[in-house]
Amino acid sequence: MNSFAIDDRGNVLRYLDLYSGTNSCVPLLLVHGLGCASSSDYPLVVGSDSYSKRRSLLIDLMGAGFSDKPEDGKYDSDTQANVLSNLVASERFTQVNIFGHSAGAFIALKLAKCLPIPVGSVILCAPGLNDYGKAMLSEITSMTEAQFATVGFPQLLAQLKAAGGNDAWLGSFSVASPHAIYQWAKSALDDNAENWLEDFARLSSNKGVILPDTAASGEISQFEQAGCAVELVANTEHMMAYDNPDGLALAISNMLERGA
Template identity: 65%
Template sequence: MTPFSIDDQEHILRYLDLFTTPEKNAPLVFIHGLGCASSSDYPPVVNSVSYTRRRSLLVDLMGSGFSDKPEDGKYDSTAQAAALSKLLLSESFPKVNLFGHSAGAFIALQLARQLADQTGTLILCEPGLTDYGVAMLSEITSMSEQQFVESGFAQLLAQLKSSGGNEAWLGPFSVASPYAIYHWARSSLDDNARPWLDDLAALKVSKAVILSDTASSERIAQFEQAGCTVALVANAEHMIAYENPDGLAAAISKLLD
């Protein structure tokens, strides 16, 4: 993986840089959701025959996947967006395309606002928190940080394992920093409670949203009213990258092509 130092303490953000070309063409930057890792979620997507080969940066956010996990790190959405902004500005890309899933959509939206002149297309995949997500993150943040780190994180992993159906998610979740999970959980609840759809509507870049085809007409309409092209993926729910990677690959490619 490609390392990038985000600060003077040499904390390292790591990412897969795939399908590179000599030209600095606009890459697609994958920003994963809470408890996930792009190095785990998106290889099946970008390796799908339905994916149009383009430069793709599969970033493991700080505290997740293969990136560093300092106990005193900052893991809220603003800090994560700042680290990604530093990375992308260091590469001097004339344009970048951004993809953000679930709670990662809040980070992608912040990043697109910061880099409005450089952002080509912003793609949000199942953006925001589901009712299940709100309940889980509220349970996490009902504890103190110390309680969650010392016992709550292990209890949550055991709960996810016993409930079944979380096998793919459990991999990256189990190696995430409990500090990062806790801080990002609190930040995501705050982000979700804010009028973020208004921020999306006000953003003057090309915008798209990918949803499961089980999405309600009301949910689809709210994104269309915010100026987004909406693409639907069949045979998937919230975790589209796990449930239908080929369908997600096709949707991304169509939106960018």
């Protein structure tokens, strides 16, 4: 696993850098959703026979997965996007593609806007917050960060485990920093309340959105009207990387090969 020191205190962002020596295509940065980790979500996707095998950086955001989790760290979406921008600069990339899932779509969008190099394609997967997500994040942020870290976080883990059907998410969620969960939840609610789709539509990059094939026609049309190509993945819900990794791999590859 690769590492990138984000500051002079030795705090480290970690990521998997795959296919770097086998494909000269523009690299793809994969940004996971809240409580997730790219090292957990995307190995089956980029390892699929349906994937284009381009250079792929599976990034665990600070506070998540294998990356460091300083208790006094800053984990809002702007800070996370800035860390990724510094990573891109350190790699001396001249162009990138960006993928962002769920609340990670906000970070992907902010990264695309702040990078000084061309961004070929921006692909958002189940972007934004649905009603379930907004309710959960509102519950998280109804208390103070200290309260959530000591009481709310273990209670939420217990609730998710008791509810069932969250096994894929619980692994990465349980090892995430509660401080990161709290701060990202707060900024995700703010990001979702803004008209982020207008920002997305204004990007000069190729734009794509990946949705479950059960998505409502109104949801599909709003993205098409914003100038986005739309791919639907069969037999999936929100966690597409686990529900149908081959289908998600094909959708990503199709968008990149035709320029989203």
